[in-house]
Amino acid sequence: MKAFAGRRPSARHGAPWLAVPVAAFGLLAGPLAVLGGPASAATTAFQNGSFETGSYTDAGSGFMTLDANTTSATAITGWSVTSGTVDWVGSYWTAENGSYSLDMNGNGPGAIAQTFSTVQGRTYSVQFYLAGNFECDPATRILDVSATGGTTRAYRFAEPTDYSLTNMGWTGETYTFVASGTATTLTFAADTNDQSACGPALDNVSVTETLTSGSQCKDGGWRGITDPVTGTPYRNQGQCVSSFAREGDTPIGAPDGSGRPSGAGEPADGPGQGHHVR
């Protein structure tokens, strides 16, 4: 982390789409347990995608540096710094959501990861907001995103012309993976070619399960999935199947299907019509 100076605030706004509230995903385990659902292994829902909770301490800098090699690695609830250092940013700059976000380069490039329950073979959409710390060169920050069994994608963010600490230019991005098992580790990593103390900025991560075929409605696949049109959970398999029939069995919920990285200034990936995990 290095400080900025003399940047002029402006009225630029972040990406237009709204991410799925992480808390909604966190409800996954609760209702099933209350209703006495099928016995299964413990469910660990994705949590704290906005980096709002944990043991944050601030010596006055407006951020806290977390080191993979110290106990600070697990200061953010649900997450672990798995390599290098990252800065957990509080008042230093304006978060996309809430009060906290990350500079993925602390003293140098770092990586952070969270492991959560998934259903093998299901498709998941990870939505997150990207920006950058541009006190140091170069003027483009690169963030690598990966998930267990998935492909690593590099996301680039170029310095906006109207950049400031209160106007970071947060841009919505989407990463998609197919779960290879009952637990998936999602990792965000700063580009290790950039050894500076200024990295990509990250906030407001959410995970949405996406059905890609009507056949996935079967065998309980409809449970916990929200109809993208009505916004209400499917009550049964028939409703789920009907939804796909209505859409011509296209992969509704796939954000754009292109799998391509996008840079700053491009339109953000849309919200998709996700079958939202509850």
Ligand SMILES: [Ca+2]
């Ligand atoms: Ca946040």
